[in-house]
Every structure is written in structure tokens, then in C-alpha cells.
Amino acid sequence: MSGKRPDLSVRIGDVELSNPVIAASGTFGYGGEFSEIMDLSQLGGVVVKGLSMHVERGNAPPRIVETPGGMLNSIGLQNVGAEGFLEEKLPFLRRFNTAVIANIWGRTFDEYIAVAERLDGAKGLTALELNISCPNIKEGGINFGTDPKQTEQVTRAVRDASSLPLWVKLTPGVTDIGELARAAEAGGADALSVINTLRGMTIDVASRRPTLSTIFGGLSGPAILPIALYMVYETRRATNLPILGIGGIEGLDQALQFFILGANAVQVGTANFYDPMASIRLVDDLRNWCETQGILSINELVGSLESG
Amino acid sequence: MYDRRLAIESVAHVGPGQFILGFECPEIAAQCRPGHFVMISVAESIDPVLRRPMAIYRVLRDASNTPYGFTLLIEVVGCGTALLEQKSIGDHLEVLGPLGVPFSLPTKDEASGEHLLVMGGVGSAPFPLVAEELLKSGHRVRAFVGARTAEALLCVDDFRELGVPVEVATDDGSEGFHGYVVHPLQGYLESEDPANAVLYACGPTPMMRAVHEIAIIRNLPLQVSFEAPMACGIGVCLSCVVRVDAGDYGDWRYVRCCREGPVFDSRRLVWQ
Numbered sequence: 014m015s016g017k018r019p020d021l022s023v024r025i026g027d028v029e030l031s032n033p034v035i036a037a038s039g040t041f042g043y044g045g046e047f048s049e050i051m052d053l054s055q056l057g058g059v060v061v062k063g064l065s066m067h068v069e070r071g072n073a074p075p076r077i078v079e080t081p082g083g084m085l086n087s088i089g090l091q092n093v094g095a096e097g098f099l100e101e102k103l104p105f106l107r108r109f110n111t112a113v114i115a116n117i118w119g120r121t122f123d124e125y126i127a128v129a130e131r132l133d134g135a136k137g138l139t140a141l142e143l144n145i146s147c148p149n150i151k152e153g154g155i156n157f158g159t160d161p162k163q164t165e166q167v168t169r170a171v172r173d174a175s176s177l178p179l180w181v182k183l184t185p186g187v188t189d190i191g192e193l194a195r196a197a198e199a200g201g202a203d204a205l206s207v208i209n210t211l212r213g214m215t216i217d218v219a220s221r222r223p224t225l226s227t228i229f230g231g232l233s234g235p236a237i238l239p240i241a242l243y244m245v246y247e248t249r250r251a252t253n254l255p256i257l258g259i260g261g262i263e264g265l266d267q268a269l270q271f272f273i274l275g276a277n278a279v280q281v282g283t284a285n286f287y288d289p290m291a292s293i294r295l296v297d298d299l300r301n302w303c304e305t306q307g308i309l310s311i312n313e314l315v316g317s318l319e320s321g
Numbered sequence: 322m323y324d325r326r327l328a329i330e331s332v333a334h335v336g337p338g339q340f341i342l343g344f345e346c347p348e349i350a351a352q353c354r355p356g357h358f359v360m361i362s363v364a365e366s367i368d369p370v371l372r373r374p375m376a377i378y379r380v381l382r383d384a385s386n387t388p389y390g391f392t393l394l395i396e397v398v399g400c401g402t403a404l405l406e407q408k409s410i411g412d413h414l415e416v417l418g419p420l421g422v423p424f425s426l427p428t429k430d431e432a433s434g435e436h437l438l439v440m441g442g443v444g445s446a447p448f449p450l451v452a453e454e455l456l457k458s459g460h461r462v463r464a465f466v467g468a469r470t471a472e473a474l475l476c477v478d479d480f481r482e483l484g485v486p487v488e489v490a491t492d493d494g495s496e497g498f499h500g501y502v503v504h505p506l507q508g509y510l511e512s513e514d515p516a517n518a519v520l521y522a523c524g525p526t527p528m529m530r531a532v533h534e535i536a537i538i539r540n541l542p543l544q545v546s547f548e549a550p551m552a553c554g555i556g557v558c559l560s561c562v563v564r565v566d567a568g569d570y571g572d573w574r575y576v577r578c579c580r581e582g583p584v585f586d587s588r589r590l591v592w593q
Contacts, residue, residue, distance in 0.1 A: 042557035046580070049322050049555075062559075070575060077552055077560040082367045084552060088559045091575065235367040263367075286553040287362070287371050289417060290324055 019303035020310040021296070023057070023278050025255045026203035028140055028178050030057035030112055030278060033311055034268070034296045037259055037282035038063055038116035038142060038182075039088065043102035044109070047285075051293045057278060058112030060206075061102065063144050065118055066127040068094040078215050078224040083234025083261075084283060085213050087227040090118060090144075095131040107137035114180065117171075118144040125157075125167055129174040141177045143168060143202075146184030146209035158184040158209075161196035168200025180257065182206035185237075185244050191251030204255040206280065208244045211237060234283040235261045242270055249275035249316065263291060265298040275316040322555070323348050324417045329410055330390065336472055338397035339443070340406055341378065343390060344416065350388035352419050353377045355426065355450040356546055356584045359393070359418030360554035363401040371552050373401045374579070376447040376523075377419060379479075394475060396443035420554050421583050424451055424521060424544055429458040434517030436460055439506050439532050440476070441467040441524025447546055449479035451521060456483060463509070464488070467502025467524065471495035503531040510539060520544070522587075533587040543587040549578040556580035564591035 021032035035058040036047070043061050044053055053059060071091025078085050093101065098115070106113045115132050119125035125143070132138060145167055146158035157163045168181055181197040183190055185208040194205055210231025215224045223229070241260020248256055258276030262268055263284045271279050284291040303311060323346070331343030349359070360372040381390035397403050408414070424447070427433045436455050438448045445466055452462045462483075467490045468474040474496065480487045488505040489497030498505045502524075510518070518539075522532040523546040536543035549561035562575035563582065566589055573591045576582070 039559075040553075040557060046555045046557050050324060062557075071559060071562065074560075074562055075550055076562070077550055077558065079369050079371050082370060084371060086552075086558070086560065091559050091562070234370055283370075283552075286558050288415070289553070289555065 017309065019300055019308055021300055021303070023311060025140075025180070025257065025277055026178050028112060031110070032057040032296050032299070033272075033278035034292055034299070035060060035112070035114070035257065035278055035280045036285060036292050037280035038144070040282045040285040043093075043098065044106050045102070047289065048109075050289060053106075053109040053111050055293055055296055056111050057296075058114055058139065059106065060114040060116050060142050060280065061098065061106075062092050063090045063116040063118045064092050064095055064098050064128060064132070065090065066095050066124055066131065068092070068097060073226040075224060075226055078230070080213070080215060080232065080234075081236060083232055083236035085215065085225060085230035085232050086210070087225045087230035089227070095128045099132070099135055103135060103137055112139035113137055114140045114142050116142040116144050116182070122167060122170055126170050126174045129171045133175040133177060138177060140180055140203070141171065141175055142180040142182055142206055143171055144182050144209070146182055146186075158193065159187050161192050164193050164196040165200040168197050168202050172201030178203045180204040180206050182209050183244070183248070184209045185211050185240055190244050190247050194248045194251045194254070198252050198254055202254060204257060204277075205248060205252070206257040206259055207248050207276075208237075208241050208260050211240065233260070235263060237261045238267055242274060245271055245274045245276050262295075263288065264295055265302055268295055268299065269302070269314070272311065272314045273316075273318050275318065277315055322418060322420065324415065325349065326413050327416050329408055329412050329414065331392070332408065332410055335394075336475065338406065339395070339473070339475060341392050341394050342405070342408065343381065343392045345381075345390040346416070347387075347389050349416065349418055350380055350391050353380050353388070353391055354419070354423035355454050356421070356423035356447050357419035358421050358554070358583060359416050360420065361393070361405075362415040363404045369401050369404075371401075372415065372417065372554065373405075374420075374548070374551055374554055376546070377450060378446050379449060394443065394446040398443075417554060421579055422581065424546070424584050426451065426454050427458065427460060433460055433519055435515045436462045436519045436521065437465065437506065437509070438462065439465045439502060439520065439522040439524070439528075441502055441528045442469070442473070443475065444524030444546070445476040447523060448521070449476050449483070452480060452483050452485050456485070465490070465502050465506045465509075467491070467528065469493065501528065501531070503528060503535070506532065507535060510535065522546075529587070530592050533590075533592060536587055544584050545587045545590070546584045547578050547582050551579050554579045564593065565589045566591060
């Protein structure tokens, strides 16, 4: 053993992260709650709850239901709005030495542009993550994410509206995710977040009604890991853009699979709910694993998939 | 707030599908206030994956009165609590807490009328600690305890041990008043008309709504402890929202039951 600490830093386009572990949007709030039990500076980054131009109240409860190895959610992107984020949330996040990524969404093209413009130039903001794949908003979101033309157009529109690095979060609910990845790349994406939740539903047998108020919701948690891995595999075949792997990551083993497939960083999502220290522990576990494996940089692992 | 892997130190089965788990954890115990809750894991595997919110039942203290542990009073309502019922001493659970906004209780020096604790089913769990705290600071307490049947009644012995007068109601009439617990409460208020009474309620939502209506009519303060499906318990998943009054024109907004609650001033809530 050389005793040299492994280098966990990664580059996502022009963005340098101190390590490749990022908290996923919608599972970490705006960081405040988690700062009570961990040092946010230990994380590579934090993607905040999806922001819209205006305050969003969200869907009626019930908003979640547990499923085998996971959960369905239909929060409806409740958020404080771009203004609220800039005034009340971002100043707090600036105190930490971690990348802050604003996940943004809109119901229309214009709403996407408006929120991107409002956040442009905000001090302490590292990048935008474009949510074109939320299953829980009636008027859009997922439609932007399932049609390659619309994906390219909305990516370009936001690209033109903001000077911040732009990550595009893709939905797994398509026949060929590679096509959507190329569309986002053509629109000017700097990186791809793969994947968002999958649509699903459950029925309350006693009442014969859907369990969620909105009938269907987004499936997340350990159950979606193999789908997420396959989607990263297909995305990596379609593009050389940096990939942020998301879906069913609880700890070291899952994260390593994403890196081997070619993800440059990972996002921990639902695990934050049931194991609040999961993301921080993953950073330590990655460092220790690299050390025992004699890996000097995490980048050595990225895309190291053996074929055949 | 601490996230700890704790061994179960004690298990007591107290009624049909009702049991008490005990834990030692001085850090969590020292911070526990009446009405706080913890999120606890139920399985070592990923199914079911989410932790469950459980109210703190009692705080355990050593001979020098220093808190060293706490207990949870649990009733089987689904697959998670059914798994918990199978646990034995020495099994480990992940425990995050204490969490939430506790009951707001008067101090020693604050004058107050009688404190009326109204509870149904496993909603009784936080109230022995509430009673203990109120008695310690010299206030008068009375408990109204409801359940489906006599054997499903919870916390009655706790109140008797504390010297708190208890009125009981059961759905099947097997003990105490035959019907909902709201009726003995109503009867007590009508016959005694206690000045400056302070109400607290936890239990099924229709029960809490009925207590809320009594509180409005009689102009008495009421704190309710709410329950809602929650994934994280710390305010980030936004699953457990409840409607609260947003000031003018009947407007409302969602707040998180886990963070802004679970205890609310009943007048803040929009009762649907």
C-alpha cells in the first residue's frame, strides 16, 4: 500500500466535484435538514428539490406508497419557487464546500426559460439540472422528456437562457433512451442524469381506488437498480457526455456498478429517506475501497466494463 | 437528532397486537420531549424499505434521574409493525430521532386550568409522558382513553400509576362508556365546566376533528398530534403534508407533518 489517499475528484464537463457522490433532487430538500446530522461539505454535490418559477403547492395526499423494495411518490414538485430559493435557501447552501445544482422544471417552454433565466448568475450555484422527466406533473414534464425533438428544443432553450452548466435528467420511460440522450446532447447538454423515476401505480383493494391521489406516481428505491444500470449502459453507448448515474443506489456495491458502466458520478436518492447517512457513508466507503484496490483515482474505474 | 443502530433492550406484549420496545440511548433520551417521535427501521432487508414513525412512549431514567433510554408503544397496523412484533431482545433497529415539534406544555410558573388528554387507540402512546411532564410542573391532568375493546385499551395503567383520573370508552362497551371517547369528554365539560381547561388529542382523525369542534364551541385551546404516511421523517420527502390555514380569504398551504408537526394547534389546521 502506497498510503496515498485515492483521488475521488471527478469532472462533469467544466464542473469539478470533490467526490462523485451527489444527493439526488427531491430526496434532500435544500440541504438544511441534512446539515443537522452531517457536514454537507463532505458531499460532492447537492441537487435541490425541483424548482419552478413560482411557488408550487404540490399534489394532494396520499403522496407516497411503499412498494416491494421501493416506493411510489407523487409529490407534485412542491417547491419554494426560484425567488424563494435564491432568498431563503441558496445563501445557506453557500456556506458549504459542495456543488449546488438547481433542478428546474416548468409546465411550458416559457416556464423552463423563465426559471433558468432567474437562476442564471446566482452566486454559489454550480449547475442546472433540467427535469424533463417528472411523471407527476399533468401538463408536461415527461412529454418534453419522451419526444426527442422536444427534448432537444427545451434543452437548447434553457442552454440559451443560462450560462450555467446544464445537466439533463432523462426518463427511463422510453423505448430508446440513447435517442433522447443524443437529442439532449444536440440541444447543448453538458451532462446527463440517468434516470428519473419510473411510472407506476398500486391499488387499495379495500376501496378499489388507486393508492395515490394522482393515480400513478414515480417508482424509486432499490427495486429500480437494474433498470437504471441498463439505462446508463445504453446512454453510455449513445454519447460521450458525462453521466450521473441514479437509481437504487444504497451504498458502495451499487455505486461501483454505475462507475464501471461509465457513469462519472452518482446520485443517491431514495436511500436518503430510509438511511439518512447513506450518501456520506458512500463517500467514505468509496475512498476505502479504492485504497484497498490500489486505485489512485476513481476515474480509473469509470467505463471499465469488460465485455464478453 | 441522532441516527443510531440500537439493540432492543426490552420487549413487552401488552394487548392484542400491542407491544412495547425499549432502547438504551442517552443522547436520544436526553432530547426527548412529550410528543416527539423517532423513525425506526423494520427490516434488515430492502422490503419493506422505509422506516416507520413511532411516538416516544416513556423516557427511562436511572437512579439519579438521568435519561438513559426510551420506549415505543406500537400496535400492528400493517406489514412493518407486524415485523416489529416479531422482534426479540438483542435485535437491532436503526433509530433516527427525536423528531418533530413536541407538545407545548406550561412551565411551573404558568397558571393553567385542568389539562384534558383525549386519546384513541395507539394514539394514546405519547400521553403518559405528557401527563408526567405536566404533573411534574404542578398542573392538574385528566385522561380520556378510547379503544375498540377493553383489552385494546392502552396507557390506562400508566395514568393510574401517575395518579391521573381516567375516563374510559370502548366501541363495544366492554369497559367504560359504550361509544366514542369524545362523549365522556363532552359530559365532563358539561357537568364540571372547568375554567381554562386545556385540551390535547391524538387518535383517529374523526375523533380529533370531534375534539376540535368541542374546543371551538367552548373556546378552549387544543393541540393535536397528527399522523401521516412519511418516508423520511425529517422534512425532505414532502410526503406527510397537511393543510394549514394561510391567513386571509380561507387560503391554505401544505406543511410537513414531520417537521412543522406532528403536534399542531388545532385551529391552524384545515379540517377537511
